[in-house]
Amino acid sequence: MHRKNNKKWDKETWEKKKNMKMTGMRSATAAAxxxxxxxxxxxxxxxxxxxxxxxxxxxxxxFASEAIMRLS
Incomplete structure (x- = not known):
């Protein structure tokens, strides 16, 4: 079930969170x-x-076969 988040995000906070998520995804991809x-x-x-x-x-x-040939 999805609970609605009552907290209102301002644009700056939203961008930071989005960038952190994207960076995490990128680093996981890079590690893979x-x-x-x-x-x-x-x-x-x-x-x-x-x-x-x-x-x-x-x-x-x-070398072994050559040595055998020489010895023969």
Whole structure:
């Protein structure tokens, strides 16, 4: 149920309250965007680390096979 507010707002108070609400909404939106960006960067870092590990593993396999070829 909605109760009617009997208090009469003057224009200045109304603008302050409206601006505070908008600022809160903006900061919440900015925080959400920042978190999404952080998550995206985290995913990219994990992906790069995995790619680097795969590359190192492949290189070590190549070095091992070259060493076996030399020993033979």
């Amino acid at each position: 965007k920042e978190q999404a960006c952080h998550d995206e960067v985290e995913e990219m870092v994990v992906g790069l680390e995995e790619a680097l590990l795969c590359k190192e593993e492949k290189q070590s396999q190549v």
